Amino acid sequence: MNASSAQNSLPPNRYERAEYVKPDGRKLWLYSRTHIDVGDIPSPSPEAVAATPHLRWHPLRGEWVIYAAYRQNRPFLPPPNYNPLAPTRDPENPTELPQGAYDVAVFENRFPSLVPEPGPAPTIDGTLTADGVGACEVVVYSQDPNTNVGELDASHVELLVDVWADRTTRLAERGLAYVLPFENRGVEVGVTLHHPHGQIYAYDFLPPxxxxxxxxxxxxxxxxxxxxxxxxxxxxxxxxxxxxxxxxxxxxxxxxxxxxxxxxxxxxxxxxxxxxxxxxxxxxxxxxxxxxxxxxxxxxxxxxxxxxxxxxxxxxxxxxxxxxxxxxxxxxxxxxxxxxxxxxxxxxxxxxxxxxxxxxxxxxxxxxxxxxxxx
Amino acid sequence: MNASSAQNSLPPNRYERAEYVKPDGRKLWLYSRTHIDVGDIPSPSPEAVAATPHLRWHPLRGEWVIYAAYRQNRPFLPPPNYNPLAPTRDPENPTELPQGAYDVAVFENRFPSLVPEPGPAPTIDGTLTADGVGACEVVVYSQDPNTNVGELDASHVELLVDVWADRTTRLAERGLAYVLPFENRGVEVGVTLHHPHGQIYAYDFLPPxxxxxxxxxxxxxxxxxxxxxxxxxxxxxxxxxxxxxxxxxxxxxxxxxxxxxxxxxxxxxxxxxxxxxxxxxxxxxxxxxxxxxxxxxxxxxxxxxxxxxxxxxxxxxxxxxxxxxxxxxxxxxxxxxxxxxxxxxxxxxxxxxxxxxxxxxxxxxxxxxxxxxxx
Incomplete structure (x- = not known):
């Protein structure tokens, strides 16, 4: 162990966590096995995507369905090979994440299906509706776009387990009823972003x-x-x-x-x-x-x-x-x-x-x- | 209307139905708006595929899962462009269907997930199991491999509705608890057989x-x-x-x-x-x-x-x-x-x-x- 890593090391089984607010108002949390040290916090756009999701009750399946149609405030034309989950290299093309020292990042999804304050649900004759209250977060597993959860260091995956545990506890503190971390991987199932990442959905009701x-x-x-x-x-x-x-x-x-x-x-x-x-x-x-x-x-x-x-x-x-x-x-x-x-x-x-x-x-x-x- | 079709026409709103047994023992039913007239009833293989499906209870979702692993009695190597749902043209390469006059065909699936007599389910410590009793049928909508349900004559689609109604009634007569006709269409969702067709699953329990x-x-x-x-x-x-x-x-x-x-x-x-x-x-x-x-x-x-x-x-x-x-x-x-x-x-x-x-x-x-x- 060299001097630098010894200096930055935290006690065993512990990690550092820091919270930030992005230029568009969304929250970002960084987690690290060593001390966190980052530059400016970016966002792909300075303006928030207007999300006003609502729920409608499926009367024959007896379950809520989420409706989240987005109004984007301005067109976003990413450059070729743009990876929103990589640390920002070119300030002209900001991504979701800063450069610097951290292992895992979590941020509020730019296109959320559920949000803390969704605004009122529409009234539909004959159909029960509800506000789309909840949270949708993206969990970026590593700064390296070419790795995966099977290739990460053992202590890095341990940190990921700690992150899922921590996000669950914190979303619970907001009064949400259920927290579901998940990872969907593979072009075969529509995942176009290869950077290793998962998501978290948090609902204000217990899902079926x-x-x-x-x-x-x-x-x-x-x-x-x-x-x-x-x-x-x-x-x-x-x-x-x-x-x-x-x-x-x-x-x-x-x-x-x-x-x-x-x-x-x-x-x-x-x-x-x-x-x-x-x-x-x-x-x-x-x-x-x-x-x-x-x-x-x-x-x-x-x-x-x-x-x-x-x-x-x-x-x-x-x-x-x-x-x-x-x-x-x-x-x-x-x-x-x-x-x-x-x-x-x-x-x-x-x-x-x-x-x-x-x-x-x-x-x-x-x-x-x-x-x-x-x- | 020419003499031949007048002779073959049935009263309005009626259809003809005929039942056959294939060389491998499976049942085939033909339906037609005119009189049915067919040659030899074929099967891709003279030997039946051994199917002994069973059910296992998912203890956390509270639902049955079907297990249907097949033992094939002999290799089946179809020729290029072989379409098992087209009428048999070459007796050396029999398909599922005969040549002749009929509009819609239904036959017992060669690789069924549920069968009338599945044999006993295995005993698994800690897991509830049951026999895979039911029926799996294939519904071929037309002899034409290049059409689809949006292109068929109105009276042909009416016959199809009659066929679904008839199969439901007949499977109900066998004591099955639920009959589900469905169609899955598109290469994007894994359907490799383009000949217009659907399926019927019949269960001996009410599905969730x-x-x-x-x-x-x-x-x-x-x-x-x-x-x-x-x-x-x-x-x-x-x-x-x-x-x-x-x-x-x-x-x-x-x-x-x-x-x-x-x-x-x-x-x-x-x-x-x-x-x-x-x-x-x-x-x-x-x-x-x-x-x-x-x-x-x-x-x-x-x-x-x-x-x-x-x-x-x-x-x-x-x-x-x-x-x-x-x-x-x-x-x-x-x-x-x-x-x-x-x-x-x-x-x-x-x-x-x-x-x-x-x-x-x-x-x-x-x-x-x-x-x-x-x-």
Whole structure:
């Protein structure tokens, strides 16, 4: 360790965090394993995008739908190869992020689906409407546009877990009912920005998937006398056929009820409800499994696997939910080399997924992957 | 009308139907506006594909997931440009369909996700399993591989509505609880077979989307004293902003709670629960609106619109469901020219759709479409 990095190092398991306001009024938060030191805070445009989202109630599915049509105040014509998530190099073409020392950046989405103060929802005869209250944030994983979560340093991914935990806590403090961090990756699923990043959606209501999880987890706890996570971890460790990697404090599993061929869940070895519940040791295991999962996906067909990753934590409405199973779900979209899984009639029209692969076989394939650099 | 067609014509509003067994044991049904007259009934292979699907219960989403891994008895290497849905021209390379006189064909899917007799489900410690009982059928709309539902004769689309109604009734007679006809169209959503066709899935349980619809429709009927469809049609006709085409007995509407930009629903003007409830006049209106919808979609961006169409009828478990709203949902996947809608974190992880367009604006765009051949 040289003098400079020793000087800048923080105590182990800690990070620095700083908050800024962008020229267009949006918030930016920087997180770093060393001291944060940045120049001017940029924004692609000095003027805010007018966002007045609202919700409408779907009367047959019984769920809210978000409507977010944007009025842009001026045209924005990015130069070729413009990467809004890279640090600003050319002040004539500002990006979302400053130059300087930091590891992870979070900022309020320029085109949000939900905002803190959306303005009143329209009145529609026969349709229930509501204000589009919430938050949409972008999480930039690294300053390097060419890396990914499988290639980052272990301590960098640990910081990312800390960032998700911190944003969840802070959005909860604003009174939002549910915080969903996720990452959607791959040109195959419409992601045109290759710089490694994820997003966070925060809702002022409990979304339907989470309503259902809570019902199911509560029923399990009542009938089994223990949290669903405890039963699941014990059962999967005993069966062992679907465990991909057991990291002690946490494990990755192709669940017996996987809806996507190589669907992989990361679960803590003990019942926990939010990332903020986890000890630093447990966060380290989570981070290691996130990297391990993405590296296995990418090695599987020798191409970057398009995937959706969602982090399922307990609701943030101020209540404790000891029955809630903290876990991360990865949906890899390739079911075989070159073959994407599409959601068609049975999935979208009936809510019944059809999987042409058995979880036991796919877990074996993921275990058998030869990871680059592994001995 | 010449002598031959007069001789072959059936009474108005009627069709002929014939049932066959393929060489590999699967059933085939042909439907025709004139008398059916065909040669040998083919199958791509004389041997059946072994399908033993089973269900596993997703303990946090509370829904069944279908597992259907196939064992093929022998390799099947189709020749270039082989179209399994075209009538068989070369007996050396049999397709799914015979040559001869018929308009629409339905056959049991060679790679079914659900079958009448699936064999026992495996036992998995900690996971509820069930036999994959049901049916999966393919509906070939026409012998012409280069047409589509927007281009077929009006009476041909009417026959298609009759076929969906007939298949629903017959699958209900087998004791299946829910019948879902659907069409998934477009290379953009993984459909590699361009021959115009749809599918039918029939389940031996009520799928989660339909469970929810039933709950919501029942609550509406109790609180409003009328079926949801009646309220909806009256409200949408009064507002008029979201009606695309009003055909009297039925109308097409971008619903106020659309989840896809150009999402379009076809609803009967009176409360009805199944296609088989509709009079021939109403079926004619439904057929006209199906064509009208697809023609507007295809003209919108001057390219075939990728879409999912699902037909929502009442459950077929022998009970009457006067509250059930019969309707067809079209989800067009393009939200703008060249821009596909993908389901990402908020849709898949939370069940909350985000739509960046307002239904009122998109209905106006669909109304403004200049249809080829229209005056």
């Amino acid at each position: 998937v989470q309503v259902r999880t809570l019902q199911m987890a509560r029923a399990h706890r009542e009938s089994h006398g223990e949290a669903w996570l405890e039963t699941f971890v014990r059962t999967e460790r005993a069966a062992s056929t679907r465990v991909v990697t057991d990291a002690g404090e946490a494990l990755s599993v192709v669940p017996p009820f996987a809806r996507y061929a190589f669907e992989t869940w990361i679960v803590p070895a003990r019942a926990a409800t939010r990332l903020s519940d986890l000890s630093q040791q447990e966060r380290r295991a989570f981070a290691a499994l996130i990297s391990d999962t993405v590296r296995r996906f990418d090695a599987l067909f020798e191409q970057p696997m398009p995937y959706l990753m969602t982090i399922h934590q307990a609701p943030t409405d101020g209540t404790d939910y000891p029955e809630w199973p903290l876990h991360i779900e990865f949906y890899p979209y390739l079911r075989a080399k070159g073959k994407l899984k599409y959601l068609a009639g049975t999935e979208q029209g009936a809510g019944v997924f059809a999987n042409d692969a058995l979880p036991e076989a796919k877990a074996a394939e993921l275990r058998a992957v030869k990871l680059p650099g592994a001995s | 989307v339909q469970v929810r619809t039933l709950q919501m429709a029942r609550a509406h009927r109790e609180s409003h004293g009328e079926a949801w469809l009646e309220t909806f049609v009256r409200t949408e006709r009064a507002a008029s902003t979201r009606v695309v085409t009003d055909a009297g007995e039925a109308l097409s509407v971008v619903p106020p709670f659309a989840r896809y930009a150009f999402e379009t629903w076809i609803v009967p003007a009176r409360a009805a629960t199944r296609l088989s409830d509709l009079s021939q006049q109403e079926r004619r209106a439904f057929a006209a609106l199906i064509s009208d919808t697809v023609r507007r979609f295809d003209a919108l961006f001057e390219q075939p619109m990728p879409y999912l169409m699902t037909i929502h009828q009442a459950p077929t478990d022998g009970t009457d469901y006067p509250e059930w709203p019969l309707h067809i949902e079209f989800y067009p996947y393009l939200r703008a020219k060249g821009k596909l809608k993908y389901l990402a974190g908020t849709e898949q992880g939370a069940g909350v759709f985000a739509n960046d367009a307002l239904p009122e604006a998109k209905a106006a765009e669909l109304r403004a479409v200049k249809l080829p051949g229209a005056s």
